[in-house]
Amino acid sequence: MATLSDVARRAGVSPATASRVINGSSKPVTDELRERVLAAVAELQYVPNAHAQLLARSHRSAVGVIVHDVSDPYFAEITRGLQRVATDQGRLLMICNSYRDPDRELEYVELLRGHQVAALILAGSGYHDEAFTRQLNEKLAAYEATGGRVAVIGRHEHSGDAVMPDNRTGGYLAGRELCELGHRAIGVVAGPRILTTTTDRLAGLRQALGEQGRDLPERRIRYAEFDRDGGAEATARLLDADPELTAIVALNDSMAIGALATLRARSLPVPQRVSVIGFDDMPIARDVTPPLTTVRLPLVDMGVRAMSLVLGAETLSPRVELLPAELIRRDTTGPAARSPRPAPRARRADTAS
Amino acid sequence: MATLSDVARRAGVSPATASRVINGSSKPVTDELRERVLAAVAELQYVPNAHAQLLARSHRSAVGVIVHDVSDPYFAEITRGLQRVATDQGRLLMICNSYRDPDRELEYVELLRGHQVAALILAGSGYHDEAFTRQLNEKLAAYEATGGRVAVIGRHEHSGDAVMPDNRTGGYLAGRELCELGHRAIGVVAGPRILTTTTDRLAGLRQALGEQGRDLPERRIRYAEFDRDGGAEATARLLDADPELTAIVALNDSMAIGALATLRARSLPVPQRVSVIGFDDMPIARDVTPPLTTVRLPLVDMGVRAMSLVLGAETLSPRVELLPAELIRRDTTGPAARSPRPAPRARRADTAS
DNA sequence: TCCCTGCGGGAAAGGGCTTTCACTGCGGTA
DNA sequence: TACCGCAGTGAAAGCCCTTTCCCGCAGGGA
16 A cells, blocks of 8 residues: 555655645645646545544534444434435544344444544433443543543433433324223333333323223333344234234334235234334335334434434533423224123123124 | 553553463463463453555455345345355444445445455446446456455456355246246336346346247336435336336346336236236245246355355366356246237127127 | 744654564583 | 563654744845
């Protein structure tokens, strides 16, 4: 690889001058030298060594991002928001996938710190895991102590800046909607129980049912991976245990799509026999059949705000922005098929008639 | 940020010794010193400056990847394959989105070269653009001249190692299937015509029709963005121009989903009235309704192979791996509603009866 | 004419790390 | 006893840039 000295030598100037030309320094350089340098750069196909540059200027510019998985639409949307602001400010993003592995998250914090990022953004649910949370906070604190900025999206652990989708209210909206449609036998297809996102959404759901004087028994909840296959499998288990279910809440849209697949496989019409409601409103939600009723989160906006927090002026007190959830009614929800209000024996009578 | 010298000072050793302990060098260090160093590292929360390290060891390790858009499932799958091999070998991946902007692709080649990546992988269709192709090849050649390895996925331009999905045969399979089902009026929802992927797939389709003694007139093709909305819009234009269409080939699955949306909006039942066939077989294809008939490409495998090529031993002659396309029959295709073989007037008689 | 100013350019000092090389003791061989 | 070799450590030379500092020189004011 050609180096700056190579360029300088070829152009017959000092490395200092070559550097000034290449970086458009404010120091003036005569046109003649400038051209000689530029010519040398072109001939040698010179590209500055980024590491040497970053070492020489102690200018931290890049921003580190840790998400669970960029190819998951939830994070793809958030990342789009992050990217937008970063690009506007000429910042490079380093994106890392933790695949929901806490240890990998810890490793990536170190890695990004080592890469001298100006800021760090952690997106995605936190974990119910004391030890991990403490460790993570220590690392983040150490990073912040050296002037790094940190913001989290959708997780509580961190004591600094945060962008929080209102998961609880989202869960509440889903629950209330189903209650108003007359559903009693509601099953929940949930993500891993170790994730705070799962428990937050469940809490909202519980609250909605509670207001109707009902509870959400554990047997009506199945925990699985937060993806399509997890949703399909959890729905199957739910249905096996309780075939009378008239509604299913999936704690994210991927799982909802899995639920829809299982229902289709079992020939249970949606929404006539079973209603389904998702969470997140990812783009594909409009395109499944029937189009998915879901709780919308302003994903792109979450990314925009987190990046703005982290690149904006530092404030004394940490800022927490709570972004609202919104129910999007589409076609996977409808009135409960038949009210299971009458006690089970009554229903048996029904069936007999 | 604490530096290595800080650690060394605190541990009462030289930076050299500290470095040896931290990197597990082969040079032996007494246990006592080792422990002192480790303790200092922990106390100072020391993380090595990655740029300084990369500068000091001339060891190139990271691999650069340029894709059109990681959040597009097509590239998400390929990336998964790339990632798998890279992780196995302890390599870091730097992933850049070009968003199908040739200039940005050029820039990223430079950027990644500047970051001293050991290899470069370009995934995604090439462009019908002589000037760009030449420029890109120059840059890649310059990079290879300094010991860099390059592989491309799904593009012809580059003269070196390549992994090529068999787009042409894929198009052929789609065309033949539709012919065998008796379709005559076939419309094509195509990606941007500047992309070689678009023209390759079209060429295969043409060949299949050609074998039936038919051609594919331009008026039966609509070019649009390679995404859901592009597909929806192109389908609408196609249908407006030619309401008699009995089949639509979408040149990727995202566009097919858009096509399905438009057909649903117009109450044209799939596949009874119109058959639809997609391309790529991305995961969501099974979950739309009806499940999408499509041409499968081994996306993950493409990633695996490209990364293996680039990290494996260098060979004299460039290797090109052609990966097969396969037709996956699902439920969006069926026999043509009524054979348009009889001339239009005959059909009008039909309708009258 | 002399001095000061300011412009254009180069020398050199880092930036944080790895690694070679040289040095000090030590046990072991002739 | 004299010497060789080696384990364990530190000094210092890079890696490739950026940027400060300084120098020479030409032009303008006194």
